[in-house]
Amino acid sequence: MTATILDQIFAHKRTEVERQKLKIPQAKLEQQLGTAPKPRSLRQALRQPDRISLIAEVKKASPSKGVFLENFNPTELAETYASNGAAAISVLTDVRFFQGSLIYLRSIHEHLDKLGYATPLLRKDFLYDPYQIYEARVSGADAILLIVGMLDDQTLHELYQLTYGLGMEALVEVHTEDEMTRAQALQAQIIGINNRDLHSFSVDLATTQRVSASLPAIGDPQRPVLVAESGIHGPEVLPTLREWGVDAILVGESIVLAPDHAAHVRALSQNEHRA
Numbered sequence: 001m002t003a004t005i006l007d008q009i010f011a012h013k014r015t016e017v018e019r020q021k022l023k024i025p026q027a028k029l030e031q032q033l034g035t036a037p038k039p040r041s042l043r044q045a046l047r048q049p050d051r052i053s054l055i056a057e058v059k060k061a062s063p064s065k066g067v068f069l070e071n072f073n074p075t076e077l078a079e080t081y082a083s084n085g086a087a088a089i090s091v092l093t094d095v096r097f098f099q100g101s102l103i104y105l106r107s108i109h110e111h112l113d114k115l116g117y118a119t120p121l122l123r124k125d126f127l128y129d130p131y132q133i134y135e136a137r138v139s140g141a142d143a144i145l146l147i148v149g150m151l152d153d154q155t156l157h158e159l160y161q162l163t164y165g166l167g168m169e170a171l172v173e174v175h176t177e178d179e180m181t182r183a184q185a186l187q188a189q190i191i192g193i194n195n196r197d198l199h200s201f202s203v204d205l206a207t208t209q210r211v212s213a214s215l216p217a218i219g220d221p222q223r224p225v226l227v228a229e230s231g232i233h234g235p236e237v238l239p240t241l242r243e244w245g246v247d248a249i250l251v252g253e254s255i256v257l258a259p260d261h262a263a264h265v266r267a268l269s270q271n272e273h274r275a
């Protein structure tokens with residue numbers, strides 16, 4: 001049987017993490033916690049009564065589509081996002097398949113901090129080991145991604161607890177109704193529904209509507225912050241997503257491919273409506 005790209009990503013991630021642990025042991029990361037920047041709340045940034053918030057992604061490449069941006073400048077891109085209304089910024093840190101880096105996360109944090117932007121940063125990667133949560137925290141992440149489909153319940157629970165224990169928040173990503181049940185059992189406060197099937201890469205926006213059906217009703221204080229992820233091209237879909245109770249969208253490809261990044265970020269961020 002041939003390994004899918006997702007299998008290859010997971011296999012390589014394990015090698016990468018083990019190699020990294022030899023370079024910088026976890027104990028060393030733990031020592032750095034005292035001087036790491038204080039995390040900002042992703043949840044607060046995303047739940048706005050009058051609009052759908054934008055998490056804009058710093059995405060140079062993807063395993064399904066290859067390189068999007070040849071002249072890729074992560075700090076410049078993040079500045080464009082922050083200055084044009086993005087509520088939060090997702091930074092892909094996977095090296096091999098997305099051409100991302102933890103160094104980008106650190107430099108974006110420092111750059112935005114210098115400019116006075118407090119936009120929360122999400123470490124977007126395939127996280128399965130506590131080591132990666134410490135790495136995220138000392139590199140300036142305010143939140144991390146946990147993909148339910150790649151974790152057993154015990155690991156999911158442990159990583160979730162560690163994340164909040166370190167002062168960060170987790171975007172808990174699901175793609176199916178079963179995964180949503182597991183995210184709800186975790187009492188996840190921020191749930192992302194990925195419209196992209198990570199096995200076939202096919203994208204269907206209706207996944208958000210279908211998979212969110214079991215959440216508490218819109219307006220119920222128990223309802224988690226709901227993020228629709230992937231496959232969002234323009235602001236024309238925002239009214240529909242609003243009807244489905246979506247609080248935020250996570251967008252990468254359509255922003256980095258837009259001829260004018262700033263204009264596209266503004267178009268996706270400025271969608272005020274009556275609360």
Ligand SMILES: O=C(O)c1ccccc1NCC(=O)[C@H](O)[C@H](O)COP(=O)(O)O
Nearest residue numbers: 062063064198229230231232251252253
């Ligand atoms: O983007 C991919 O092709 C991909 C392939 C395999 C695993 C994950 C993948 N993407 C990660 C993401 O979740 C997206 O980067 C993110 O949701 C933004 O999606 P888009 O707006 O469609 O770039």
